[in-house]
Amino acid sequence: MSESLDEWKIFRELGDDLKQNIRLAVVFRGSAIYVTKDDEVFGFGKNEEGFLGTGDMKPHTEHTKIEQLCGQNIQGLNFSNHSFFALSASGSVFAWGRNNHGQLGLGTKENTLIPTKIEGVLATNRVVQVACSSNHTLVLTSDREVFTFGWNKNGQLGLGHNEDQTLPIKLDFPSAGGVVTAIACLFFSSVALLDSGEVFAWGKNDYGILGQNADLKEQPVPCRVPGLEGITITRIVCGQIHALAVSSNGKVYSWGWNAHGQLGNGTKENSHRPTLIAGDFGRIKDVAAHITLHLSAAVTEADEVFVWGFNGTTNLSPTKVSFTSLDELFAKTSNEALTFRPLRLE
Known part of the structure; x- marks a missing residue:
């Protein structure tokens, strides 16, 4: 330990x-x-x-x-640049930090530096995951319902309008899509993974982060990300304006902003469609990114770690490193050491 x-x-x-x-x-x-x-x-x-x-x-x-x-039996700790959340075993969420858009879900736009329990509709729902950007937040309940709150200028709350929300509001998904199993936030957008293996995205389409054509500026309701037809996605993670998705057969797809090579496609060109990351690195079992960094990483079933994007230097394609885990990589990143997920110590 x-x-x-x-x-x-x-x-x-x-x-x-x-x-x-x-x-x-x-x-x-x-x-x-x-x-x-x-x-x-x-x-x-x-x-x-x-x-x-x-x-x-x-x-x-x-x-x-x-x-x-x-x-409170805290089981989860999540953060962006300015807002912070703790999740208890009972499914209660505590929020603190910047709240200028209502991103803490407390019913106001006043900042608070003390962890405060989110009440209202979440008081009767057990939250199992929190995802946050600097300005908006998603939570996923044990009933696989998604609630959103905070900044909504670009439709990133998925509610069909552009009004900020200071309290959690339930988000509706197309009924044919299945139920949500994971959520992620980007700076201006949001992403969700369904049990069907489909990926949905909404909000601002800067750099093609929604996986839609470049002429689409915003998408105010959840919309299926095209280009993944016939592929079962099992995990999604997001950086500031790029997304990574792992398929059931251990492949990794990326799309969105690529100024630092964070898509791993060998270029600095943005991608409006999920693109397979090519390389001789075997089956991928996990990927990592964080909204505060321009860094992407993956670990294979052979426990080999690959990194791409900016980490002091720029790697345009997955590059094998000597670290033995994704946590160790992020602990020793030359850009900014942080936990991309809570450290769970058995």
Whole structure:
């Protein structure tokens, strides 16, 4: 357990007893939040944008207890540049950070630096996943319903209009598409994966991120991403304005913005259609990206890690690296070390 945490510079000076008591952790811009086995939650570090949920934006060299999250059995921690979320085992969502568009789902547009439980319609729904950009948020419930809130200038909430929402609103999907199994946010857009293996997207179509023709500027309701017909997608992840999708046969498809080579297609040309990433790297079992970075990565069934996009230098095609996991890659990225997903320590 402590070996996994030691991949991250911010955790290396912690005592072994403490490291062995941590079950969940995230790292962002020189700060860390961790949950202990006895269900207490602490934060320490630079505290940019009030990430630590301590009610201020001051650096915390001492480990500070986040009282609102203690005793909640926190199972998930998600963040963008400015907004932060914690998900409890019971399906409650706590939000804090910037809220100028209502992206915290608290019914106001006032910022808060203290984790606050989202009430309203989510009080009677068990949330199982949170996805957030800097300005809008999606949540997925155990009933496979999607609720959206926040900035909606480009239809990224999928509600058929362009009005911001400060409270969670249920999003309707085409009935023939199946049920939603995963969600992801981009800066101006949103993506969902259905149990049928189909991918839906909506919002602004900058750089072809919706997988639609370039003449389409916006899509205010969920629309099937073309170009994946006959392909069963099992996982989706998104960067700032690019998407990656893994198929059931271990192939990776990418589309959207490509100024840093984050599509892995050997060029810096954007793609308006999902395109197979070619390479002699065998079957892919997982991919990674994060909305704050222009970096993409994948790990094969042989546990080989490949990276493309910007990571101090630019790789236009998947390049094998010496790291043994995606978490280690993101811990030691020369661009900005962060957790692209919570560290779950068994």
